[in-house]
Amino acid sequence: MSAEAWAPADADFVSEWTAWHESHEETRTDRLGILAATGLHWLGRARLRVPGVPGAWAIGANGPVVELGEGEVLTVDGEQLRGTRELTPFLRTGTALLAFVDGGVKGLAEVSRRGNGVMLRPRRADSAYLGSYTGTKAYPADPQWAVTGRFVAAEEPATRRVEAVLPGIEHSFSSPGHIEFTVGERQHRLTAFSGANGTLTVLFRDATSGITTYAASRSLSVAAPAPDGSVVLDFNRSVNLPCAYTDYSTCPVPPQENTLPIAVDAGEKVPGARVESR
Structure with a gap:
């Protein structure tokens, strides 16, 4: 037509x-949406530090834990977190979004349960992919x-x-x-x-x-x-x-x-670029 x-x-x-x-x-x-994700890390017993994200992250006796050093702060549900904090109380819906500022750049540390594991997915407003998205x-x-x-x-x-x-x-x-x-x-x-x-x-x-x-x-x-x-x-x-x-x-x-046997020639197409894990 x-x-x-x-x-x-x-x-x-x-x-x-x-x-x-x-x-x-x-x-x-959104500047801190999923396209701003800069990594995906599975938490374990060993302490994990991720560049550009405050804290050392691990799985403790009662679930995910973050250990924040001097000057490191995370904010969730209006509460500022310092020191060593258990995160299970903030995972009521299975996900917690913890805000931070690193070098003047706003970010979110997303902690989510997935299957039998817990992931840390940082998001930063200076994400290269988000900045180039057309x-x-x-x-x-x-x-x-x-x-x-x-x-x-x-x-x-x-x-x-x-x-x-x-x-x-x-x-x-x-x-x-x-x-x-x-x-x-x-x-x-x-x-x-x-x-x-x-x-x-x-x-x-x-x-x-x-x-x-x-x-x-x-x-x-x-x-x-x-x-x-x-x-x-x-x-x-x-x-x-x-x-x-x-x-x-x-x-x-x-x-x-x-899986439909027909061609649905409608809706969104393949994006022109994507972020590939290293």
Whole structure:
């Protein structure tokens, strides 16, 4: 369909998509967001010091511990940490973000549980990748890829374990059911995971994966189903997870049944550059 042939509603659709994608890019390029990550370190019994991050980090008898030297300070939940501190009390959601300033540069020390381990992932506002990031290309917005589907609830929500881009790590999600939809004359289904406020999240691959789109996964947020179960899968809003941009990521990959046999020529494409671990 040529731009000249689009109806006004199509022009509105494109305008709304453009505003949404610009907002998504702004969130993704937060100065201390995931694109500012400068490493990923697994904590163990031995004390670990990471250049550019205050403290010596380790796993103690009760979980992760940081030992801060003279003049070193971390701030979390409005509290300044000094000396030797256990971090388990700050990991109520599985993750703690500890703010610091190093050489005048703001940073975050992210401490998170992943599988059976605990990782330290520093983020710095002077990240070289973040400073050179020029945006993510996407397919032109196309109303035909806003597909109406039907949510089919499971008798009971199930816990699904899926692998991650890093070997040996698994993620657990609650799956309340699946979504059925039709493209062309063929019906497809995708396992859905529970999102916030009744929304659904879908992780998927398709025939573009590894060619024009990121190989491991794309993610799509779906608004809460209507009372009759109807939903809209707007594949134009399919986005990359952090693993598309950096090796310092533990992103989940889709369950096997969420690989579509069709080419979803919509949504975000492969980033132009990524951070590779040394």
